[in-house]
Amino acid sequence: MLHWLVEPGLWSNSAVHLGAAVGVVVAAVSAWVGLFTVLRAQSFAGHALADVAMAGGAGAGLLAWPALVGFVTGSLAGAGAMELIGVERLRQRDVATGVVLGAATGLSALFLYLVSLDSSSSGATQVILFGSLFSVSAHVLWLVLVACALLAVGVAAIGRPLLFSSVSPEAAGARGVRVARVSLSFTAVMAVTVGLSAIVLGAVLSTALLIGPPAAALRLGRGLRATGLAAAAFGTGAVLAGVVASYDSYYWWPSHRALPVSFCVVMVIVLELVVVSAVRALARRRGDG
Numbered sequence: 001m002l003h004w005l006v007e008p009g010l011w012s013n014s015a016v017h018l019g020a021a022v023g024v025v026v027a028a029v030s031a032w033v034g035l036f037t038v039l040r041a042q043s044f045a046g047h048a049l050a051d052v053a054m055a056g057g058a059g060a061g062l063l064a065w066p067a068l069v070g071f072v073t074g075s076l077a078g079a080g081a082m083e084l085i086g087v088e089r090l091r092q093r094d095v096a097t098g099v100v101l102g103a104a105t106g107l108s109a110l111f112l113y114l115v116s117l118d119s120s121s122s123g124a125t126q127v128i129l130f131g132s133l134f135s136v137s138a139h140v141l142w143l144v145l146v147a148c149a150l151l152a153v154g155v156a157a158i159g160r161p162l163l164f165s166s167v168s169p170e171a172a173g174a175r176g177v178r179v180a181r182v183s184l185s186f187t188a189v190m191a192v193t194v195g196l197s198a199i200v201l202g203a204v205l206s207t208a209l210l211i212g213p214p215a216a217a218l219r220l221g222r223g224l225r226a227t228g229l230a231a232a233a234f235g236t237g238a239v240l241a242g243v244v245a246s247y248d249s250y251y252w253w254p255s256h257r258a259l260p261v262s263f264c265v266v267m268v269i270v271l272e273l274v275v276v277s278a279v280r281a282l283a284r285r286r287g288d289g
Helices: 014-039 043-062 067-085 090-117 124-130 138-157 159-167 169-174 179-201 207-218 224-249 261-288
Strands: none
Touching: 014 043, 014 138, 014 159, 014 179, 014 207, 014 224, 014 261, 043 067, 043 090, 043 124, 043 179, 043 207, 067 090, 067 138, 067 179, 090 124, 138 159, 138 179, 159 169, 159 179, 169 179, 179 207, 179 261, 207 224, 207 261, 224 261
């Protein structure tokens, strides 16, 4: 059965193994961070941070820096800007996000244009926008592991007040939770997560891992821990299935041009959402009947 699903050489290809390892680690962390992102209704903020990550990645390309450094630095800068603009009232958050999104889009256009003029940066724009998981190095894997470990510690440290303020910010504030400080900490965590996701899917699609798997898991109606585990399973499963599909697609047509990993991963995430939504709708109909 595996012979029909997996083309020869997949299990012995070191580039595929390295890319899959990076993708799985990032997907697992993104699922847990994304769960709080969805609960806090900050999906729009995540999208804005992805655009800032794009500007950071393009700026790193101009300076010949590693893309990961640019993605994470850009995301953190955007998170800081959003908090400074909208720190006084939570209702100002959307306005702050919109301002940062507009500025980041303009910078991205400028930096990507300058990168495209540099003949030595051939293919850099494609990598920044849509990623290149099969070209990551072992050095990047270790950086990702360290960053994801720090993110896990950060989420665990603010987990209880974060959950409380996500469900009811007013009640959390009345009970002595420093909502603004928790919000700032989580925005920084979300920014780093988006930057790491850009390595897997590229800056344009990086929020797919942050939003898609948690959204699918929340439709199952389980407890927080079970939902987080389901989101991690959906995210890592999408990455692994996307890696296999991208590798196999090289042999699907005579031109031997593989589909991008980012496209395959996102399509699996969309399929997961569709299937979970259909199952939930079917279960509701049976319950009503």
